[in-house]
Amino acid sequence: AQSVTQLDSQVPVFEEAPVELRCNYSSSVSVYLFWYVQYPNQGLQLLLKYLSGSTLVKGINGFEAEFNKSQTSFHLRKPSVHISDTAEYFCAVSDGSGGSYIPTFGRGTSLIVHP
């Protein structure tokens, strides 16, 4: 069965500083990994996804993530954050177990960017 752990419930950071949001997954088969962002009172928006190929994935708004199979991780990074990046970030995994590709989401990490 697939599962996702987001190790930090909240990450405070100053504007223009780098940030890393951690995500670890558990699955016994090949996985597909996603990061979503949720702004207040809005639905989730896809930031980036890993399906295959290069383990470094670039997404929207300057975010990137690296798939590390040996460490079962898919951490999200941004070299310089803006106030507008303040939001909830969700990691999700889909492994096709049982023929279903329904994603399992983590509990989310709240990124708080201070001026």
Place this chain on the structure above:
Amino acid sequence: GAGVSQSPRYKVAKRGQDVALRCDPISGHVSLFWYQQALGQGPEFLTYFQNEAQLDKSGLPSDRFFAERPEGSVSTLKIQRTQQEDSAVYLCASKISGSFTDTQYFGPGTRLTVL
């Protein structure tokens, strides 16, 4: 074009009442998903449609929950005899096809509060 829309955005129900939540997916999108997002948690899968066919309803928590998509476009999630534990944000998402590689587009959600 227009994104996924959901109505109502907020719903307050007394325990025991029935509620109906509506989702208008992006026009032409084949796949439609419903998720439940409890406070401080990530979205949890409820059910999935491909056109009008409900292919997976394994996430529906009880037989009080029922979803339909009779013409393969608009979908309604119905909760009968609401309980306090049903309080959550209900998210709808759609995809252009049934392929797992396609991006899910989320609506803003309906926040249900059961008193």
